[in-house]
């Protein structure tokens with residue numbers, strides 16, 4: 001039997017990286033998965049239901065919630081890494097990052113929670129999983145000024161939702177990865193490579209900050225998301241879980 005048999009799950013930013021690994025793993029464990037991404041073509045070949053979704057578009061989020069109907073699991077994975085310090089972050093960059101990394105989760109939860117509550121009122125168990133980062137209220141990371149601020153906000157949002165709906169059978173937890181191999185991370189390595197001289201040197205910078213001496217794989221993060229999505233974690237809510245090769249140790 002699958003660990004998510006009988007559950008319906010929606011994943012944002014499921015086109016690639018951690019979101020894709022989560023959508024694949026949820027589907028492999030028996031969930032009916034609605035995989036969404038800004039670029040729907042990235043979802044070609046996905047086994048479940050596929051929908052285009054820009055998590056910054058409030059109307060689209062509300063329309064999707066109507067279209068999709070009720071769900072048991074919501075994985076809010078969409079996020080963007082702005083590179084730089086406070087001096088590199090103008091108002092537009094600040095607003096973009098908060099819109100995509102934080103307000104997106106507010107929109108998604110507001111739109112989908114009512115249907116989750118219907119299911120829990122009928123005896124179901126619901127789980128919301130928000131993608132934060134070690135770069136957040138846990139740790140200051142160089143040149144992750146607004147990114148760290150947004151991911152800290154995700155932790156506050158997560159705990160607020162967790163406490164408000166704890167009696168109604170909806171759990172809400174945050175995952176805080178260290179550096180994880182993904183298409184956008186490969187781009188960040190290439191960018192840093194231009195600054196430090198080579199892609200190999202840039203890779204060393206990322207790897208050396210993780211005491212385990214390697215970056216994580218998307219599947220390793222997906223395994224934690226699977227646990228949080230399943231009823232195995234029924235006693236866990238409002239938690240902030242680092243999964244980072246010892247980065248924040």
Ligand code: NAD
Pocket residue numbers: 012013014015016017018019036037038039042053054055056077078079080081100131132133134176177178179180181182183184185218
């Ligand atoms: P990624 O950055 O490679 O892919 C992001 C996906 O988001 C893409 O498929 C893109 O099309 C989609 N997307 C972009 N804008 C969108 C929008 N407005 N609406 C919907 N989808 C949109 O993936 P990743 O590196 O695995 O990161 C996924 C999440 O994990 C992010 O929230 C990121 O901050 C977080 N995270 C990543 C790492 C890492 O090292 N990779 C570490 C900590 C946290």
